[in-house]
Amino acid sequence: MPSISVVIVNYNSERFLRDNLESLQAQSEPFSRIVVVDNKSSDNSIDLINEFKGVSLIPLKKNIGYSAALNRGIERCDSDLILVANSDIYIEKNFNRIISDKFEVDPELDIVSPLILRFGGEIVDSAGQFYSASLYPTEAGFGSAIKTNEFKESIIFSVCGAATVFRRNSLERLKVEGEYYDESYFMFWEDFDIGWRANLYGMKIKLIPDAEVFHFRGGTLKKSFLTRFSMALVRPGYIKYHLVKNRYLTLIKNFRFRTFWYLIPVMVLKDLVWVGLLTLSSPKIIIKLLRSGSIFKAALRRRKVIKNNE
Numbered sequence: 001m002p003s004i005s006v007v008i009v010n011y012n013s014e015r016f017l018r019d020n021l022e023s024l025q026a027q028s029e030p031f032s033r034i035v036v037v038d039n040k041s042s043d044n045s046i047d048l049i050n051e052f053k054g055v056s057l058i059p060l061k062k063n064i065g066y067s068a069a070l071n072r073g074i075e076r077c078d079s080d081l082i083l084v085a086n087s088d089i090y091i092e093k094n095f096n097r098i099i100s101d102k103f104e105v106d107p108e109l110d111i112v113s114p115l116i117l118r119f120g121g122e123i124v125d126s127a128g129q130f131y132s133a134s135l136y137p138t139e140a141g142f143g144s145a146i147k148t149n150e151f152k153e154s155i156i157f158s159v160c161g162a163a164t165v166f167r168r169n170s171l172e173r174l175k176v177e178g179e180y181y182d183e184s185y186f187m188f189w190e191d192f193d194i195g196w197r198a199n200l201y202g203m204k205i206k207l208i209p210d211a212e213v214f215h216f217r218g219g220t221l222k223k224s225f226l227t228r229f230s231m232a233l234v235r236p237g238y239i240k241y242h243l244v245k246n247r248y249l250t251l252i253k254n255f256r257f258r259t260f261w262y263l264i265p266v267m268v269l270k271d272l273v274w275v276g277l278l279t280l281s282s283p284k285i286i287i288k289l290l291r292s293g294s295i296f297k298a299a300l301r302r303r304k305v306i307k308n309n310e
Helices: 014-025 045-049 066-074 095-105 168-173 190-200 225-233 237-254 257-281 284-290 293-309
Strands: 004-010 033-038 055-059 081-086 089-091 109-118 124-126 129-131 137-139 163-167 204-215
Touching: 004 014, 004 066, 004 095, 014 033, 014 045, 014 089, 033 045, 033 066, 045 055, 055 066, 066 081, 066 190, 081 095, 081 168, 095 109, 095 163, 095 204, 109 190, 129 190, 163 168, 190 204, 190 237, 237 257, 237 284, 237 293, 257 284
Parallel strands: 004 033, 004 081, 033 055, 109 204
Antiparallel strands: 081 163, 089 204, 109 124, 109 163, 129 137
16 A cells, blocks of 8 residues: 655644644554644644644744645655645544555556545545636635535546645656746745646546545635635735745746637636736736746746656
8 A cells, every 4th residue: 555644734733733634643544644833833833733743843043935834844755655734634534544445456547636524524625736717726616515515536637736646757748947846936826836847747646535634714604706816805915925926937837829829719708807906906916926037037947847747
């Protein structure tokens, strides 16, 4: 049976950590390594993590972002499979057994999405990621009642970053300029970016609904599109900056005209509204974007690397 490790990135998530770590250590098939990367939390997260024997803690001296922290944790793992996950999740006790069995019987399987539910298990958080007509990530089943759905094993486009399982060899193939996850992202869109890259490489990505993960994401609150849109508008400027920057980093590296040319009018229309309102609500991020030339140049360079590996 393939061995499996887990990398958790934590930032001031003390209230979720105990349930998280207890569920990781209660697996019927144990993790070969549990790694928690702490992004310089200011709460009592470090003290809580240290209560758990067998957990490898990487305490960072500053917040280097979600993507970079994941990379630090992945580097510590030498297992056949790696689960990368948020700190505000907990997993069903047979998760490892189910996941390992699926990878063992299907040697072509590269990446897996579990069925991600909200706390309480009644609302679907993600049954895999797909893309909209404007090439924004969408979560299958998002906000719907689990009792109204019947999920089966199926091919998906990408995996929600709350919980993603990689075959280690596949993750190595996805590495670009020494990074698994693009550290230019800091936060947001990194899951869609690596999933899109996996698609360009012809990797097999599947939803395995028997493996269940429970994710907070605002608890049991069901958010409509308008609710999420209004929430984005009231977010701090630095978050809006990352949302806009990462949208275009993702397109620069992964958009292929031959595949998605017909979506360009929809993309332009969506961005005129979405990106336009985000930048107008926080005009200073326009200046910050203009000063990010080196980041976008790096994305162009990485696009060439990706194309050479397709």
